[in-house]
Amino acid sequence: MGNFEEMAIAKAINAGLRKALSDDAKVLVFGQDVAQLGGVFRVTEGIHAEFGDTRIFNSPIAESGIVGTAIGLAMRGYRPVAEIQFEGFIFPAFDQITTQLAKMQNRSEGHQAMPVVIRVPFGGGIGAIEHHSESPEAYFAHTPGLRVVTPSNANDAYWMIQQAIRSNDPVIFFEPKRRYWQKGQVDLDGPPQDLHSAKILREGNDVTIVTYGPMVHTSLLAAEVAAAEGVSIEVIDLRSISPIDFPPIIESVKKTGRLVTVSEAPNSFSIASELSARITEECFYHLQAPVIRVGGFDIPYPAAKLEEIFLPDADRILEAVDRSRAY
Amino acid sequence: MNENASVPMVQLLSPEGEFSVPKNYAEYGKYIERLTEEDFLKFYRDMARCRRFDNEATALQRQGQLGLWAPAIGQEAAQIGSGYGVGKNDHIFPSYREHGVAITHGIELMSLLKMFRGVNHGGWNPEETRFHLYAIVLGSQVLHATGYAMGVKFDGKVATSNKEENLAVISYFGDGATAEGDISESLLFAANTQSPIVFFCQNNQWAISSPTASQTRVPLYQRGAGFGVPGIRIDGNDVLASYAVTAKHMDDAREGAGPSLIEALTYRIGAHTTSDDPTKYRTDEEVAYWVARDPLKRLEIFLRRQGIGDDFFEEVAQAGEQLATEIREGTFALQAPEMEDMFKHVYSEPHPRIDEQLDWLKRYEASFGGEN
Numbered sequence: 001m002g003n004f005e006e007m008a009i010a011k012a013i014n015a016g017l018r019k020a021l022s023d024d025a026k027v028l029v030f031g032q033d034v035a036q037l038g039g040v041f042r043v044t045e046g047i048h049a050e051f052g053d054t055r056i057f058n059s060p061i062a063e064s065g066i067v068g069t070a071i072g073l074a075m076r077g078y079r080p081v082a083e084i085q086f087e088g089f090i091f092p093a094f095d096q097i098t099t100q101l102a103k104m105q106n107r108s109e110g111h112q113a114m115p116v117v118i119r120v121p122f123g124g125g126i127g128a129i130e131h132h133s134e135s136p137e138a139y140f141a142h143t144p145g146l147r148v149v150t151p152s153n154a155n156d157a158y159w160m161i162q163q164a165i166r167s168n169d170p171v172i173f174f175e176p177k178r179r180y181w182q183k184g185q186v187d188l189d190g191p192p193q194d195l196h197s198a199k200i201l202r203e204g205n206d207v208t209i210v211t212y213g214p215m216v217h218t219s220l221l222a223a224e225v226a227a228a229e230g231v232s233i234e235v236i237d238l239r240s241i242s243p244i245d246f247p248p249i250i251e252s253v254k255k256t257g258r259l260v261t262v263s264e265a266p267n268s269f270s271i272a273s274e275l276s277a278r279i280t281e282e283c284f285y286h287l288q289a290p291v292i293r294v295g296g297f298d299i300p301y302p303a304a305k306l307e308e309i310f311l312p313d314a315d316r317i318l319e320a321v322d323r324s325r326a327y
Numbered sequence: 328m329n330e331n332a333s334v335p336m337v338q339l340l341s342p343e344g345e346f347s348v349p350k351n352y353a354e355y356g357k358y359i360e361r362l363t364e365e366d367f368l369k370f371y372r373d374m375a376r377c378r379r380f381d382n383e384a385t386a387l388q389r390q391g392q393l394g395l396w397a398p399a400i401g402q403e404a405a406q407i408g409s410g411y412g413v414g415k416n417d418h419i420f421p422s423y424r425e426h427g428v429a430i431t432h433g434i435e436l437m438s439l440l441k442m443f444r445g446v447n448h449g450g451w452n453p454e455e456t457r458f459h460l461y462a463i464v465l466g467s468q469v470l471h472a473t474g475y476a477m478g479v480k481f482d483g484k485v486a487t488s489n490k491e492e493n494l495a496v497i498s499y500f501g502d503g504a505t506a507e508g509d510i511s512e513s514l515l516f517a518a519n520t521q522s523p524i525v526f527f528c529q530n531n532q533w534a535i536s537s538p539t540a541s542q543t544r545v546p547l548y549q550r551g552a553g554f555g556v557p558g559i560r561i562d563g564n565d566v567l568a569s570y571a572v573t574a575k576h577m578d579d580a581r582e583g584a585g586p587s588l589i590e591a592l593t594y595r596i597g598a599h600t601t602s603d604d605p606t607k608y609r610t611d612e613e614v615a616y617w618v619a620r621d622p623l624k625r626l627e628i629f630l631r632r633q634g635i636g637d638d639f640f641e642e643v644a645q646a647g648e649q650l651a652t653e654i655r656e657g658t659f660a661l662q663a664p665e666m667e668d669m670f671k672h673v674y675s676e677p678h679p680r681i682d683e684q685l686d687w688l689k690r691y692e693a694s695f696g697g698e699n
Binding site for chain 2: 028054059060062064065067068069070071072073074075076077078092095096099100103105106107108109110111112113144145147167168169243245246
């Protein structure tokens with residue numbers, strides 16, 4: 001009945017990377033401080049000792065260079081896994097990601113696939129200084145040619161990083177940094193769920209919550225509280241931000257008639273906006289209430305002492321659930 | 328120009344067509360000794376071919392047949408010479424003006440025109456041709472070249488005992504692009520990894536309307552020094568210097584010498600693109616100075632001194648007219664791609680959002696009742 005092991009999310013990504021490195025000699029891991037140190041979050045801890053300089057190495061502190069050389073390595077037949085240390089530092093590489101990595105396959109009429117994974121810790125809640133707590137996923141989801149995914153639990157972390165590495169398309173792999181130490185059971189035998197499929201984590205009949213990454217945990221907590229109050233919430237983990245697996249969401253909303261989205265990103269022009277627009281198109285006659293977005297505010301991520309107010313919590317989610325149900 | 332006069336520069340063929348190898352450049356002179364008369368004629372033929380192609384493309388743009396054209400007129404020696412200095416395993420990462428380099432590597436000239444007519448974004452096979460796609464974002468391709476060279480090094484295809492297996496990478500960019508951070512990062516990554524790459528900067532002295540002085544306070548061949556990448560300036564209008572120095576540096580890179588930088592001092596005689604008007608920012612005298620140093624003229628004088636007669640030049644001129652006709656007819660024949668084509672190769676596998684949007688578009692188009 002499966003080969004289960006309990007792991008924290010960071011450990012599960014580490015195990016997934018090791019598996020990928022063992023399975024395919026063309027996989028390379030690089031980024032700032034990923035080698036001997038194991039990365040600032042220790043996600044790559046021990047990999048250097050096991051695989052050596054030829055498979056994992058430190059890059060200069062130059063994000064555009066990291067992604068630009070990853071593109072060249074992919075052209076040479078490698079499958080690079082590049083780490084950007086924090087999401088707030090990805091923007092020097094934004095040009096290479098959006099104008100080159102995302103478009104190369106299309107530009108070359110299919111001659112040059114881009115099997116590149118960019119690992120990015122994202123999201124807040126760790127009391128960090130500026131640029132270490134943001135949720136920039138919409139920028140990347142907006143860019144045709146990229147795939148964008150984020151695991152919310154250890155089992156997904158273990159499998160999704162391997163699936164991302166096997167993809168022949170560029171994958172932006174967002175890691176929910178405040179959940180790195182959250183433990184869960186990893187089924188080492190699999191088989192894994194499709195990389196780009198959503199998952200219903202909790203079934204319910206009254207309201208659908210669609211969420212991803214670090215907010216999955218918070219949403220499940222809110223659903224638990226609601227259940228105690230007699231409200232049945234269905235919680236769907238997107239897992240894949242681009243493309244979004246809409247069929248299970250549509251089916252769920254047709255059942256509940258109500259959708260609340262939950263993420264840390266500023267609400268305007270966000271993944272939540274896309275969910276809202278699309279569900280309104282697909283489920284117009286089934287909706288009992290407008291789609292309500294629970295998210296960050298449209299302000300720069302605040303200083304750490306205010307982040308608990310900025311970030312959605314179970315209460316903010318439940319307030320939205322109440323509003324939805326009041327229609 | 329005065330500023331340039333004081334900078335040492337490899338020149339083997341003077342503007343007057345005199346060939347000589349200064350003692351300190353003897354290592355490059357050896358590369359010329361290996362050339363036959365046929366090689367010299369090939370250089371000239373391809374430079375003339377590039378020039379004729381370029382003029383025809385400009386005319387086609389003026390007639391509305393191309394959306395845009397980026398002429399390389401004046402830079403033929405830098406491009407043809409260096410292009411022939413690249414070995415048969417080596418990979419080339421061009422910017423968007425490397426028509427001459429493309430010619431030396433058998434790229435169908437029509438595939439260059441497809442881009443400028445708006446039929447596609449490139450689309451030749453970079454693996455097969457080893458000539459990668461034109462890059463429009465300045466400096467972006469230099470990082471790709473560097474990554475590729477790092478991969479070559481990881482593959483152990485440098486300095487092996489079997490010279491046939493070794494390969495190196497060359498990346499082209501202009502003086503304007505050197506201001507981009509991607510160039511600095513490329514120099515850094517290449518130096519740190521000692522990867523087999525030659526950075527080939529064509530300093531054509533103008534980045535649209537900005538003179539090189541607005542991009543750099545020091546000669547560009549010195550740009551790599553702080554990163555540990557040695558540089559050299561060559562006379563970019565001297566096809567022999569361009570060939571010899573590139574060939575030597577590529578050989579060295581293949582043999583494990585690490586990265587190096589070549590600055591080819593040349594001049595963009597034409598406009599930046601057909602949308603540009605250089606009369607607004609540079610003088611007729613300056614242009615005349617460089618027209619007098621035309622790289623084709625220089626090689627012609629040299630060849631004539633070698634005893635090459637009118638017959639050859641006549642034959643080249645005729646071939647040029649033949650090419651122009653082919654280019655014109657080829658361009659007229661280039662049709663817009665199918666509507667479906669823009670939805671292809673965005674991802675390597677079927678993608679729900681794209682499939683859905685294409686289906687919608689087909690239904691929408693069909694709603695008008697089909698062909699009329």
